[in-house]
Amino acid sequence: xxxxxxxxxxxxxxxxxxxALAAYGMTPMAGRMWGWLLICDPVEQTAGDLADALQxxxxxxxxxxxxxxxxxxxxxxxxxGDRREYFSAPPEVFxxxxxxxxxxxxxxxxxxxRGLAAMADRPPADRARLQELHxxxxxxxxxxxxxxxxxxxxRAGGAGRKDRSA
Amino acid sequence: xxxxxxxxxxxxxxxxxxxALAAYGMTPMAGRMWGWLLICDPVEQTAGDLADALQxxxxxxxxxxxxxxxxxxxxxxxxxGDRREYFSAPPEVFxxxxxxxxxxxxxxxxxxxRGLAAMADRPPADRARLQELHxxxxxxxxxxxxxxxxxxxxRAGGAGRKDRSA
DNA sequence: CCCAACATTCAGTCAATACTGAACCTACGG
DNA sequence: CCGTAGGTTCAGTATTGACTGAATGTTGGG
Numbered sequence: 001x002x003x004x005x006x007x008x009x010x011x012x013x014x015x016x017x018x019x020a021l022a023a024y025g026m027t028p029m030a031g032r033m034w035g036w037l038l039i040c041d042p043v044e045q046t047a048g049d050l051a052d053a054l055q056x057x058x059x060x061x062x063x064x065x066x067x068x069x070x071x072x073x074x075x076x077x078x079x080x081g082d083r084r085e086y087f088s089a090p091p092e093v094f095x096x097x098x099x100x101x102x103x104x105x106x107x108x109x110x111x112x113x114r115g116l117a118a119m120a121d122r123p124p125a126d127r128a129r130l131q132e133l134h135x136x137x138x139x140x141x142x143x144x145x146x147x148x149x150x151x152x153x154x155r156a157g158g159a160g161r162k163d164r165s166a
Numbered sequence: 167x168x169x170x171x172x173x174x175x176x177x178x179x180x181x182x183x184x185x186a187l188a189a190y191g192m193t194p195m196a197g198r199m200w201g202w203l204l205i206c207d208p209v210e211q212t213a214g215d216l217a218d219a220l221q222x223x224x225x226x227x228x229x230x231x232x233x234x235x236x237x238x239x240x241x242x243x244x245x246x247g248d249r250r251e252y253f254s255a256p257p258e259v260f261x262x263x264x265x266x267x268x269x270x271x272x273x274x275x276x277x278x279x280r281g282l283a284a285m286a287d288r289p290p291a292d293r294a295r296l297q298e299l300h301x302x303x304x305x306x307x308x309x310x311x312x313x314x315x316x317x318x319x320x321r322a323g324g325a326g327r328k329d330r331s332a
Numbered sequence: 333c334c335c336a337a338c339a340t341t342c343a344g345t346c347a348a349t350a351c352t353g354a355a356c357c358t359a360c361g362g
Numbered sequence: 363c364c365g366t367a368g369g370t371t372c373a374g375t376a377t378t379g380a381c382t383g384a385a386t387g388t389t390g391g392g
Contacts, residue, residue, distance in 0.1 A: 047338075047339070058339075059342085063340085083336095083337060083339085085339075
């Protein structure tokens with residue numbers, strides 16, 4: 001506690017990340033917390049640190065931390081001889097976060113499958129639109145791991161190597 | 167007007183699509199309208215048809231139709247000698263919808279860039295996390311067109327052709 | 333065993349926002 | 363030039379859901 005306050009620009013970033021994540025189904029607080037954990041010092045922050053930095057209640061911190069951890073966007077760690085829990089957003093979690101993008105497409109694929117089932121007795125021509133959309137989602141869902149893999153390989157191969165042959 | 171009502175299963179699909187899109191930043195009505203346009207008969211529906219089918223006000227239909235059209239998820243067409251406007255969700259729009267996914271990643275990349283600018287005077291080690299996240303977004307953003315292209319080629323090449331060499 | 337510190341839960345409050353519906357605008361038809 | 367049908371806008375309403383904070387677990391120290 002008693003860490004330095006955010007600068008104006010840091011606060012702007014934290015707030016913008018809050019709005020950005022809120023625009024895609026998470027809460028503003030989730031975005032703020034993630035944003036702060038991406039730029040804070042030290043890297044690991046206790047619930048008290050976060051409540052202080054984000055001017056939020058303990059309850060909000062608790063619930064939001066769970067949401068972010070479930071989504072694979074932050075990590076929670078405990079230390080022996082310390083009751084507190086430490087939150088952080090280390091680079092490793094980004095890969096997991098990226099892979100999770102596939103879950104979205106899977107969700108939509110499943111919805112379209114239920115829709116197609118509801119149209120079971122309609123002529124194939126009527127079902128074509130939804131079938132096509134289903135195929136789009138299924139394709140992307142299947143493609144995500146490959147993209148993740150390519151990213152990891154590019155990073156491992158060094159920043160200089162681009163390997164962007166068409 | 168006076169088209170048949172939705173079956174229970176159709177209604178369930180429409181409602182589920184409403185919730186699904188609502189979970190990702192659009193309104194429930196947008197999801198319902200999209201869902202209905204994916205399964206309705208005839209394919210093209212007037213604003214009056216939609217208001218009737220979805221039990222929604224004309225105002226809601228108007229605003230929602232604009233939102234979906236802007237997002238490239240539906241098409242609006244007009245015919246000579248008919249003042250009405252027709253809405254539809256033909257297969258062609260899905261490609262555009264898929265390509266739009268790149269916009270999301272671009273948005274996040276830009277946010278992270280502003281964050282990095284806000285950390286300009288911090289040591290490189292502190293900036294590493296956010297820089298890494300930025301690289302993830304930038305990579306995916308750049309990768310989206312290739313994925314779209316691959317989908318189009320697979321579809322054009324026939325359902326049997328898979329071409330999934332690593 | 334009790335205390336203190338930290339974390340979680342959840343009912344209540346408040347702000348954000350999706351939707352309604354009436355007024356307004358526009359364009360074609362007579 | 364008026365009438366009508368379709369489309370849009372926007373102020374108001376209702377609903378949702380994010381956040382608060384006090385009560386309730388839980389874990390380690392004395």
